[in-house]
Amino acid sequence: MAVSGALPVVDLAPFLTGGDDGGIASVTEAVREACRTHGFFRAVNHGRPSQPAGYGRQPAHSADKNEYPAEPAGLRETVEECHGKLTELGLLIQGILNECMGLPPGSLSDYNNDRSFDHMTAKRYFPATAEDENIGFSEHEDGNCVTFIFQDSVGGLEVLRDGHWVPAEPVDGTRQHHRQHRRCHAVLSNSKLKSATHRVVRKPAHRHSFAFFFNLHCDKWVEPLPEFTPKIGEAPRYRRFLYREYQQLRVRNKTHPPERPEDVIRITHYAI
Ligand SMILES: O=C(O)CCC(=O)C(=O)O
Numbered sequence: 100m101a102v103s104g105a106l107p108v109v110d111l112a113p114f115l116t117g118g119d120d121g122g123i124a125s126v127t128e129a130v131r132e133a134c135r136t137h138g139f140f141r142a143v144n145h146g147r148p149s150q151p152a153g154y155g156r157q158p159a160h161s162a163d164k165n166e167y168p169a170e171p172a173g174l175r176e177t178v179e180e181c182h183g184k185l186t187e188l189g190l191l192i193q194g195i196l197n198e199c200m201g202l203p204p205g206s207l208s209d210y211n212n213d214r215s216f217d218h219m220t221a222k223r224y225f226p227a228t229a230e231d232e233n234i235g236f237s238e239h240e241d242g243n244c245v246t247f248i249f250q251d252s253v254g255g256l257e258v259l260r261d262g263h264w265v266p267a268e269p270v271d272g273t274r275q276h277h278r279q280h281r282r283c284h285a286v287l288s289n290s291k292l293k294s295a296t297h298r299v300v301r302k303p304a305h306r307h308s309f310a311f312f313f314n315l316h317c318d319k320w321v322e323p324l325p326e327f328t329p330k331i332g333e334a335p336r337y338r339r340f341l342y343r344e345y346q347q348l349r350v351r352n353k354t355h356p357p358e359r360p361e362d363v364i365r366i367t368h369y370a371i
């Protein structure tokens with residue numbers, strides 16, 4: 100059952116308008132708290148377009164997977180511009196996380212220094228029906244570093260908090276929300292930061308969403324950082340793994356879904 104209850108809102112304005120140190124420190128603290136408690140927040144004043152142009156419109160004919168369709172006009176330019184801006188936003192959030200995690204400046208950007216695995220997806224959800232349980236996207240955690248979600252006013256994104264599903268409602272009636280959650284950072288921080296379990300419930304109308312996945316190169320090793328283990332006298336909660344292997348196991352969950360839900364590979368596969 101979904102319960103009402105606000106998910107944290109973070110106003111990124113001080114980072115984008117050159118705010119004073121006090122403003123920057125309070126946003127950083129808000130991000131730290133949201134990451135510790137929810138692994139999710141709704142960002143406002145992030146400086147990115149409220150919706151990519153052409154959002155919700157479909158070309159008359161579907162195109163080859165690797166080519167941009169001719170319609171709507173300007174799609175390629177818009178997608179490329181969006182990709183660039185969301186990459187910048189990912190780098191900004193990564194910098195804030197570096198501070199939140201108390202790491203030496205530049206640690207995360209040195210570690211996650213290859214942007215070739217970042218990607219975007221657009222999704223369309225069909226309206227709810229009376230015969231169905233109407234789960235548009237079943238409960239999961241994303242496997243990457245940071246995800247930005249834009250959803251239209253139909254809504255349906257929910258985050259699991261203390262055993263209840265909390266709807267990710269728009270901030271002040273705006274049509275967009277964003278959220279970030281981070282499976283990789285949960286491991287790097289030895290579970291000090293959370294990764295949000297989320298799902299999408301279908302609503303009476305068609306829904307469109309758009310996601311940007313700020314990722315990690317597949318050849319990177321992922322393991323709890325010393326700042327969260329020996330340096331604070333705590334034992335690692337995860338064993339080291341190659342990011343490629345984890346991604347392959349996640350794909351396998353989809354291509355060869357295990358019969359028993361408990362056999363779906365999750366990050367706990369690497370738990371010690
Ligand atoms: O469509 C959405 O709002 C969420 C999609 C999602 O969770 C995902 O692509 O991982």
Ligand SMILES: [Fe+2]
Nearest residue numbers: 239240241297
């Ligand atoms: Fe997701």
